[in-house]
Amino acid sequence: MSNDEFRAALARLAAGVVLITAQEPPLDEDGRGEDVGMTATAFMSVSLDPPLVMVSLRNGSRMDDLLDEQPLWAVSVLAASQRHV
Template identity: 70%
Template structure:
């Protein structure tokens, strides 16, 4: 069905699949989720650097999602930039009707961030730990802008990023460097 502007949701989605994007796992710790709390995670491709001074990043989070609700009430979170070898991790956290967060994290190798207390994926290309600076409503998503409190490079420099293009995960070829 076309929007007032004339482009349908399907047309817009098809056009945007032509934009290659890096894949990150956004995570946070929910201390209020029962005894011992719970880790929460989501796969994202709408993630970017916003500013060097101060260091800011942005992630787009679907309104009403578990991550949106969590980041509305607590401000610390992290993002792990995934490698081509972490395709299964990306897929697991992106599934609709997925397993509970407790099961998703059970066998995922990770450490806990010192600045955010959020899970950081072991072997990621890079990690950033953030504190939310601003939330901006944008249609059916919220843009969460975070101040980077810590950044790490836990994986070998020659690793390749996991990318998302035309609705599928991809790896960069050797010539893509």
């Protein structure tokens, strides 16, 4: 993602809501981990180069614990039409 694309994406987030998602590790070798998600409003840009963001989570929450062990996670910026999410 270029700096301009990163800046443009974050410019769309005035005081919005984001969806943070990650996948828990599988319980057995043949299984697939559970998808976990949460909404958050405490999300902000930290740096453009490199592109870094920060999200605030409740200490000890399920998502906090998951992100401690899961290096891959995603953030989706929600539009007003996605209030149902």
